[in-house]
Amino acid sequence: MLSKKTKYAFHALTYLGKHKDQGAILIQEISEFHNISHKFLENILLELKKAGFLGSKKGKGGGYYLIKEPKEIPLSRIIRLLDGPIALLPCVSLNYYEPCEECENQEQCGLNKVMIEVRDETLKILEMKTLQDILSNE
Amino acid sequence: MLSKKTKYAFHALTYLGKHKDQGAILIQEISEFHNISHKFLENILLELKKAGFLGSKKGKGGGYYLIKEPKEIPLSRIIRLLDGPIALLPCVSLNYYEPCEECENQEQCGLNKVMIEVRDETLKILEMKTLQDILSNE
DNA sequence: CATTTACTCTATATAATTTGTAGGTTTTAT
């Protein structure tokens, strides 16, 4: 399951995508619309900004806005940014690889090999689906 | 990512699958082989038994053994049993459905609709792959 | 039939992670 952080990120991105041509949007507007704690959302939007998805304007009249095309934001990137690995095991993660503690030899671990296939299939769909798909469904 | 519980469950099932014709296997044998806490594994095996995957024998010469064919144990069932939902959102879970707190109307939520597609694609692979596939890779 | 073995069950303790909060700093428009 997605963490709330990631779920909120998707809600915020969707909101910003829908109001793309209205300039900077207040955190508060999004947090009120989606019933998300203002401060919690603040942290999330900041992360999205640092990762290059959002731009912001400080001071009066400030706020956040999308700086990427919705179709250029696959679900996989948002999930990885906020939730971490998509793979089901650390030893098959592309972006967050770690060997499994309890495994002597990952080369001869049948679980490892199967989970690589699962990862690849999961990635197919998560890389294909983008913010645009979410927007199109609303 | 899978919890340790689920990962250990897969290791244990694999071990039991490999030693299918050796009768009851001690918890201890599995926990030592895979460096898993004996007591923790005990709980896991008990859950797997209650769910109908394993049989057990008490007393001297006792232990656990597989009572299902490895090809009849899809990854999805083990993950659901020990980790819960496979879906990325509660509102699209088939087995653990709950409405999202922050959503007024799930019918017009674009995220909901996309996540249904993601769930279906994920399930395809997790229902197709079974314990047999893990065993075949070792 | 007593003893040992090993699974069963429930409860609790510990650790880790997630979620949320606080409070000050910086920037900008007016």
Added chain:
DNA sequence: ATAAAACCTACAAATTATATAGAGTAAATG
């Protein structure tokens, strides 16, 4: 100048995951 709003760091609270404890039950065996 002042007010508004993002920025930043650190911490607090809540939840979940991991692990442990200990008494109970059933079976085998001599």
